[in-house]
Amino acid sequence: MPGALRRLFSTLLIYCHPKNPKLLWDKFYTVFSEDYAYAFPSQSRKVLQLTLRNICYLVESMGKSFSTFDFGDLKLDEIDLQRSNMKEIEELNVPISSEELNSVHLLNTEQRYAYDTIYRRVIKNERGSFFLDGPGGTGKTFLYKTLLANLRVKGNIAIAVASSGIAAANLPGGRTCNSRFKILLDLEGNESSQISKKSSLAELIRACRLIIWDEAPMAKRQAIEHFENTMRDVCSNNLLFGGKIVVFGGDFRQVLPIIPKSTLREAINSSFVMSPMWTKLEKLHLTVNMRAMRDPAFGNFVLDIGDGSHPYENGEDIKLPRSIVISGTEEHALIE
Incomplete structure (x- = not known):
């Protein structure tokens, strides 16, 4: 089907680096645009722009900009280009439930202190980086959801990621950190940023006001340090995390980074607490187990x-x- 072929073409652009993408385009344009040509048989210009827009979106969703490939004079209309660039900012369309909006008054004392501290920094546009330390059951996810809802309802862009897919699924609009920030699973020998400064993902990062990274202790310190370098590169400054407000959360009593066949020393050295950034984070603590209040x-x-x-x-x-x-x-x- 044409949609599948456009996705295959986009995948080839990203991962196979064809020497002459325009030649591939010219050879297969008829099948790329077959569905649009059927819907608009006498509007060749519209068919071309619809086909380009879809491929541009697919390329952008994989972390690249369509403009980085050599297609000669073939380009998307300016208005369509702006619309395509906004596709990545899906955080603007994350559903916000009234239950999460009204959860502020349900926060306990420790949760409310953490909420007020982070919320105030975001609203005042002040810098800050935090680590929310809380054992399982202390309501970290509940706090995240309340914070995300009350910031997003005011039009602020907030990115939610987690070190595992299960934890990411618990966050509204959540993604894994590797997927969202293009962090390679094997960073050894490849520490350069995978995010183009001209991509829509870079625009999203520059526009966001808050980044929440749940289950951070599960990630290797190298991945977090790579993320920090990427933030500086995308935001074009030397501030910690590019000057963005970042909240890491988790519990070091739970799953730590998994390094196959490693020694104890290697495992410890890969922990977040061994990173130079650890001492620069403000620590927030949750100690009341909300799940076991009756026991x-x-x-x-x-x-x-x-x-x-x-x-x-x-x-x-x-x-x-x-x-x-x-x-x-x-x-x-x-x-x-």
Whole structure:
């Protein structure tokens, strides 16, 4: 189908670097534009612009600018080019629920302090970079959603990413950090920015007022440092994160960077806390486990294990309290 062929052509432009893209265009233009030609049989100019607009959008969504390829005098009309460049700013169209907007009064004391601190910086257009430290269950995602909704409703562009796809799916408009900021999975020997300054993604970054990166402890420090260098490059300054307000969040008691066949020293050196940027972040803390408010003993038990302070039997095993154990010897016990 023509749409699939246009996507294939865009993929070839990005990843295969053809020496003469205009030659490919001339050879296959008829099949690229077949659906548009069928819809507008007597409007060749419109068919050309619709075909170009779609390919331009596909190329931009992959992190490149259509203008970086040599197509001779073939170009998108200025009005269409502006519209295409706005496609990447999908954060403007993220649905905002009234529940998230009205959640400010539901924040606990620690959450409200973090919310006010970050919100005030964004509204006043002041610089700042934070790390929101909170164990699982302390309401980090709830805080993120409330913050994103109340900033976006005022027309501010806020980018939400996470180190894993599961965490990203919990954030409105969330993407993985590798997808959004074009961070390669293997950065060794390739530390240059993958984002063109003329791309719509670069425009999005320059226009955004806040970036939230959830589950940051899961990312290697090299990825975060690459992100920081990319921000400086895209924003054309030497300020930390290009002068943007960035909020990292997570819990170092949970999953840390996974480095196959690494030594303990290598694993530690790849942790975010070993980066020179770590000391430059303002630390915000959440300690109240909102999921276990009715069972504080369980919350404290989990924290003790994460802190390494809970007694280990034989140096390996942890004895679970009977209150949290369900016997598996009787079938009815599992059903209950």
